[in-house]
Amino acid sequence: MSISNALLSKLKDPSLVTDKALIGGDWIAAGDAGKTFEVTNPSTGDVIAVLPDMNRAEASRAIDAAHVAQKVWARKTGKERAAVLRKLYDLMVANADDLATILTIEMGKPFAEAKGEILYGASYVEWFGEEAKRVYGDTIPGHQPDKRIIVIRQPVGVVAAITPWNFPNAMLARKFAPAVAAGCAMISKPAAETPLSALSLAVLAERAGLPAGVFNVVTSKDSPSIGKEFTENEKVRKLTFTGSTEVGRILMRQGADQIMKLGLELGGNAPFIVFDDADIDAAVEGAMISKYRNNGQTCVCANRLYVQSGVYDAFARKLAEKVSAMKVGDGFEAGVSAGPLIDRKALAKVEEHIADAVSKGAAVALGGKPDARGGLFFEPTVLTGVTRDMKVAREETFGPVAPLFRFDTEDEVIEMANNTEFGLASYFYARDVSKIFRVAEALEYGMVGINTGLISTEVAPFGGIKQSGQGREGSKYGIDDYVEMKYLCLSI
Numbered sequence: 001m002s003i004s005n006a007l008l009s010k011l012k013d014p015s016l017v018t019d020k021a022l023i024g025g026d027w028i029a030a031g032d033a034g035k036t037f038e039v040t041n042p043s044t045g046d047v048i049a050v051l052p053d054m055n056r057a058e059a060s061r062a063i064d065a066a067h068v069a070q071k072v073w074a075r076k077t078g079k080e081r082a083a084v085l086r087k088l089y090d091l092m093v094a095n096a097d098d099l100a101t102i103l104t105i106e107m108g109k110p111f112a113e114a115k116g117e118i119l120y121g122a123s124y125v126e127w128f129g130e131e132a133k134r135v136y137g138d139t140i141p142g143h144q145p146d147k148r149i150i151v152i153r154q155p156v157g158v159v160a161a162i163t164p165w166n167f168p169n170a171m172l173a174r175k176f177a178p179a180v181a182a183g184c185a186m187i188s189k190p191a192a193e194t195p196l197s198a199l200s201l202a203v204l205a206e207r208a209g210l211p212a213g214v215f216n217v218v219t220s221k222d223s224p225s226i227g228k229e230f231t232e233n234e235k236v237r238k239l240t241f242t243g244s245t246e247v248g249r250i251l252m253r254q255g256a257d258q259i260m261k262l263g264l265e266l267g268g269n270a271p272f273i274v275f276d277d278a279d280i281d282a283a284v285e286g287a288m289i290s291k292y293r294n295n296g297q298t299c300v301c302a303n304r305l306y307v308q309s310g311v312y313d314a315f316a317r318k319l320a321e322k323v324s325a326m327k328v329g330d331g332f333e334a335g336v337s338a339g340p341l342i343d344r345k346a347l348a349k350v351e352e353h354i355a356d357a358v359s360k361g362a363a364v365a366l367g368g369k370p371d372a373r374g375g376l377f378f379e380p381t382v383l384t385g386v387t388r389d390m391k392v393a394r395e396e397t398f399g400p401v402a403p404l405f406r407f408d409t410e411d412e413v414i415e416m417a418n419n420t421e422f423g424l425a426s427y428f429y430a431r432d433v434s435k436i437f438r439v440a441e442a443l444e445y446g447m448v449g450i451n452t453g454l455i456s457t458e459v460a461p462f463g464g465i466k467q468s469g470q471g472r473e474g475s476k477y478g479i480d481d482y483v484e485m486k487y488l489c490l491s492i
């Protein structure tokens with residue numbers, strides 16, 4: 001086995017981690033071409049695993065396996081599918097520490113956050129285990145005396161999933177759970193940076209009794225080739241993607257010939273607005289969570305902080321005080337609140353955004369440079385005097401940088417907040433009820449956090465508008481993306 005002892009020695013159950021891909025119930029140690037790729041710990045740069053570097057042929061075989069398995073899985077009752085998902089939920093919770101250890105070592109986030117992600121991912125498995133029994137249809141009064149109209153909802157079929165590195169368990173669980181609950185089968189291609197979390201989910205799904213072929217994991221560095229197989233193979237009925245808008249656009253184009261059913265959870269550029277009447281201390285707490293969770297590497301992170309003039313200086317001072325208390329370090333170190341960035345490209349983007357802002361007049365109130373530890377560690381940063389001509393206003397920073405913009409009026413800040421092609425998450429702090437309704441209705445986003453910086457939950461519909469994607473994940477709406485509606489017209 002190529003898994004490092006540094007990882008194996010941390011696990012209560014070392015059999016939870018594997019360096020093998022999963023196709024049709026078979027654990028595959030090497031791809032057809034015999035190529036492999038390394039998974040490294042972003043905190044240390046150490047190699048923690050070597051995985052099969054698969055290509056279209058293996059992806060095609062996984063699709064074939066899913067196509068066969070799905071027919072049988074769809075004939076199970078919702079209750080039978082629910083029982084498997086409930087068992088998987090119980091296994092995820094029982095093994096949460098090990099799953100979090102695997103996640104922290106391959107992605108870098110602090111262990112406490114990784115544990116939170118595992119329980120968050122498990123909550124989707126629990127939720128859709130319950131929803132599996134509630135895929136209801138309709139009867140409709142006939143349009144003619146002899147007609148009886150029935151609407152049924154059936155599973156889409158074979159679903160391909162491509163997921164990002166920043167939440168390697170939860171972003172997959174958020175797709176796997178509704179798909180399997182509905183009676184679909186799935187082929188997953190996790191990010192090459194963090195494949196171990198997807199594979200450990202597959203290990204537990206097998207232990208929960210999920211039949212062979214219903215869930216497959218293809219590991220690869222060649223994601224464009226795998227993506228082409230997913231979008232061109234006629235057995236694939238839906239592609240669900242979480243990642244950048246740029247890649248989402250590529251996949252949408254590739255799926256066009258097949259009129260591919262798509263679920264797209266894409267990039268964000270969240271505004272975080274603090275009005276004069278806000279509870280400033282609550283707003284600072286909300287900004288800390290919304291900006292610095294996962295070291296700023298989440299799609300719903302506050303990317304632009306707009307603070308009304310009357311409270312700007314107080315908010316900036318209080319935020320800087322809180323940020324200065326953050327501890328940067330290895331995710332397994334006690335008390336660490338910020339781990340490493342995922343790679344050099346991510347660190348370079350953070351540096352580029354700070355340099356651009358400063359060159360155009362912004363000031364570094366705190367941080368602003370790589371952490372003394374070196375490597376991929378960066379100082380949590382607060383910028384003041386930020387203006388709309390700076391890159392941080394238009395691009396997703398995806399790092400621990402809080403750019404503070406000053407504004408005077410409600411109309412001005414709504415215009416600035418909406419002046420982006422993205423429309424995923426948004427946040428604002430205010431206490432006047434009329435203002436709360438005006439601003440919430442005026443913001444062009446799929447999700448609005450009001451007096452809170454943390455909105456992600458399995459019970460609500462997660463997703464965006466504009467170039468942040470289409471479809472919703474979680475909530476009573478989430479299973480709709482994995483079923484097709486069929487109308488039966490019966491003449492009696």
Ligand SMILES: NC(=O)c1ccc[n+]([C@@H]2O[C@H](COP(=O)([O-])OP(=O)(O)OC[C@H]3O[C@@H](n4cnc5c(N)ncnc54)[C@H](O)[C@@H]3O)[C@@H](O)[C@H]2O)c1
Nearest residue numbers: 163164165190191223224227243244247265266267268299
């Ligand atoms: N909306 C959401 O729920 C959500 C959640 C997490 C991350 N994101 C977004 O994802 C981005 C960061 O994640 P990332 O860097 O992994 O994004 P990314 O788009 O670079 O990669 C995402 C996934 O797509 C794969 N991929 C890359 N190029 C591909 C191609 N040509 N064809 C097929 N697959 C391809 C990658 O291997 C990875 O598995 C940010 O923009 C973030 O906002 C969105």
Ligand SMILES: O=C[C@H](O)CS(=O)(=O)O
Nearest residue numbers: 166167297298299300456
């Ligand atoms: O990166 C975005 C994910 O959706 C994270 S979360 O769902 O907000 O936790």
